Structure formats: C-alpha cells, structure tokens
Amino acid sequence: METKNSDEIRQAVRSRYGEIAKQKTSGCGCSALSSCCGTSLGPIEKMSQAFGYTKEQVDSAPEGANMGLGCGNPQAIASLKSGETVLDLGSGGGFDCFLAAESVGESGRVIGVDMTADMVSKARRNAEKLEAKNVEFRLGEIEHLPVADASVDVIISNCVINLSPEKIDVFREAWRVLKPGGRLAILDVVALQTLPAEIKNDISLISGCVGGTEKIEDIEKTLREAGFRDINIHPKDESRESIREWFPGRNLEDYVASATIEAQKPSNVI
Helix, strand or coil: CCCCCHHHHHHHHHHHHHHHHHCCCCCCCCCCCCCCCCCCCCHHHHHHHHCCCCHHHHHHCCCCCCCCCCCCCCHHHHCCCCCCEEEEECCCCCHHHHHHHHHHCCCCEEEEEECCHHHHHHHHHHHHHHCCCCEEEEECECCECCCCCCCEEEEEEECCHHHCCCHHHHHHHHHHHEEEEEEEEEEEEEECCCCCHHHHCCHHHHCCCCCCCCEHHHHHHHHHHHCCEEEEEEECCCHHHHHCCCCCCCCHHHCEEEEEEEEECCCCCC
C-alpha cells in the first residue's frame, strides 16, 4: 500500500472534519462521520462518559459543542487555575475550551485553534450561545500556531496530535507559545506496538486517529527533542473497549489506546 505524504494527510483530515462539522449528528470517538454507538445514553453521552467526562460536564455544553470526537478528558489532568491562559490544539466544536473557561474564570483566557473553517465557525456560534467572553477561536494549523511567543500557561488537546504528519513541528510550536514553566496536558491515541502497513497507510485510519499514532517511546523522544522535560505518558487500557467501536471488526484495539501525555517547558529558559 502506498505511503501517504503530508499534504495528502492534511487534506484528508481537513475534509473529514469539515464534513463532520456540517452534520447535525456527531461522532463516536475520533473516527466516525455519524452516530455509530447507539445506546440508551446516546452516542455522544456514552462515549464522553466512557472517556472520563462527568455527566455535569457533558450537560453543561451547548448543543453541538460536544461532538464526541475525543479520547479522554484533558480537564482531569490539566489542573487549571484561575487567571491562566489556555490553548486548545484542534478545538473542534469548543467543548474542552468551554470547560477550561469555567476553570480559569473571568480573569483567564482560552484560545482554541482548529484547521477547519467550518469547525471554527461552529465553535464561535457555540461561544455566542454561552455568551462566553473569555474564549476565542482561531483558524490555523497546529504546526504553525497563530499564537504569540511565550503567551500560554497550559496547552490542552484531545485526540488531535496523532492526526498531524509532522508531530515534531507541533511540539516545537507548543514549546514556542508556552511561557517558561508552562505545561502540556494532552489526551491522544498512542500505538501499543508497531503498526502494520495496512493500518499505517490507510487514509481512513489516519484521519480516524489510528493510522498516524506513534509508540510511547517515540513520542517521548520527540517531546525531548522539542525541549520539553518532566514527560509522563500513561496509556489507558480501559479505553480500548471504546476504541473497538470506532471501526468495528478491525481489531484496532489490539494496536492502539488513548493515553495522557504531560510535559513541561523548563522555567529557566529565556
């Protein structure tokens, strides 16, 4: 199977999530274009609670903000404080941004960046519904962030960085925009073993948060190369049950799991 280049991957991701943004129904984890997890709770509620959100968090979002596209809850590891500036990489409909805005309060600020114009428009409409004054959404690529140097306290992200074909650029940009002592609090999908070529080169699996995953040791190496320290990556074995539902019958849960990824920019850098 032919290896996909960076431009092909980026266009496939933009197209897929642009299509999702236009739909009235949302996904089942990172993968789906429509509802695929029919349960008594409903697809989004079930998936969100399975990945660590509380019922109160799910219920607090305006309709259309929680699109069921994540693989965990960044709020659970971010330890956000009042007054902090938070950046969400791949902010989608704005769900994690709105939760972060509650945590940082009126004196804080939350910036969401997404590469898909339809997602940014959707998130801005959701912000209007909430009358959220401390949240803004910007169109841009996470490899080239439209954010000033050393202006962010915390970077969150939810099942997005695996989609980038140039992860070293993502982490270098994250390091650039973080203040000294700033931190990463990320949920993403990681590879538990080397992916077979039929998974790694399948464009639907790449844009579905599986084909572009990397092994933990490779992610740690990339983070260190970008300048981060105090790196902690912990796969969540219980997530594999939910991942099974992303592409039923493909046995992808044997290869990937969601994980928490935490790291810090040293406080003594200039």
